[in-house]
Amino acid sequence: MTSKKDCAKRLGIYLLIAFAFGALLIVLRKPMESSQTVSFIVAELFCASPAIASLITRAVTREEFRDMKLHLNLTGNLRYYLLAFALPCIGVAAMYLVPVTAAGHSSWLSGFTLTNVLACVMILAGQAALVSVGLLGEELGWRGYMNQKMQPLFGTAGTCLIGGIVWGAWHFPIDIANYLAGSGTLRYSLETAFGRLALLTCFGVFLMWLTQKTGSVFPAVVAHFIYNASQNAVMMLLEQGNIPEDADLEGFTGTFEYVPFLIMGAVFMVLLLRDKKKTPETA
């Protein structure tokens, strides 16, 4: 049985390594700006850093490599894989479309024809099966390691909240990259960072629920991939619409974009807590 002290130690080492890779994005900013090759290598290292950090921590603390949740566990869990595909798709679509519709600009959505939407969904489905594995670099660390170490320390609700904030904070170097490069304001960078923090905290609850239900990180990998890829797909479809160049949504409608994931986070938090109550306490 792993003690709380061990968990805290392992969590500390893990976070230190993961965030050290994040710091690379700031430290190596100059060479990254001047060379695409350096930029690519550092970005790839950064994306894989949670997985690298979890492997290093396991090796350093002599923890076994057994419970890495790398089994697909498809039998009996296909519905979770389907949910991992469908829910982020719906969430992201709602995130972009609800504010546009609420502001009364439905005419901007002319690119959302049945053919276009079907094509996007099918391509996303195909890509989720073949290309999503790249996200294993993140999920092996956050859901496959960090959450496991956090749960004995902070409980389920605490893990969702603190884990989500840590996950969002890890993205901070990306959010301030434009500001550091001199092409954006600090206010905009901070808005992006805190917006992402809120979204990822809510979305992280769903990913944690998927991982706990299936005992595998792969549904979380699929869901994370769909969350990223469907944002591009929705933007692509929006670009096909009749959006004026000076388009701007009214201030209050912008807050609607957080609603779908806020609801998702709340629902899955309740489900996680309910599951925890059902599980008998072990000595």
Add this chain to the structure above:
Amino acid sequence: MTGLVYKEWKQNRFFILMMIACGLLPFVMILYNREIVTNPEEMSNFRIICTVIAFLAAGCIQTMVLQGDDRKIWGYWITAAPDGYCGFIRVKYEMVFAMIVLFVTSLRMFDELFCAAAADKGWELTSSMSTFAIPLAFLQVLLRATDIPFTLRYGNKKGGIIKLIYCILFVIIISVLVLTNAGNIDVILFETGEKLFTEDNLTLALGILCVIALAAYYISYRISCRVYLKGVEQYDK
């Protein structure tokens, strides 16, 4: 199930790791021939050829992992194991799919690295992943979906020959239909192609290909489960 995964890894780890090398192949070929290619347009065409070669090499290696298990004694033994022959076949399918995923990931990584290096030289290149590599990957899934049931049903050598005979028969039938224009097939094929591959429908057609390939792979697994025991009876003959 873990035992079967372990067995496949021990038996085929060389082929599995070769997938990474296959992804690196276009990169190496381009570096080796860097003096022949002098402008971005030539480079784009050369990359297409290199990527197709990499896909062919990866495809050959993927079929190699099917060798070695076409023995009667193994067939009987695995049928009596807790996961049964369906578990064995499932792990085979998962492994072949994982090999395709590993190859595509490796190809994407090295391709994007090459594009980044080319950008530093002032050459604007588009990543092959966003153009032709993804359709080729799904074609590879579709090809493996046809390979595996033949190998499991007829054994490795015989399965290859029988698959070849079926392919030749299919090509002959289609050629005869097109040449004789039976049932106005020329017009039907042309019109369908024209409707399907318009600029508006191209993305949808690609999406349908993706889903068909994945569905075919699953159906292929179900077929393999059905025919495996019949095949075992014919092994070692």
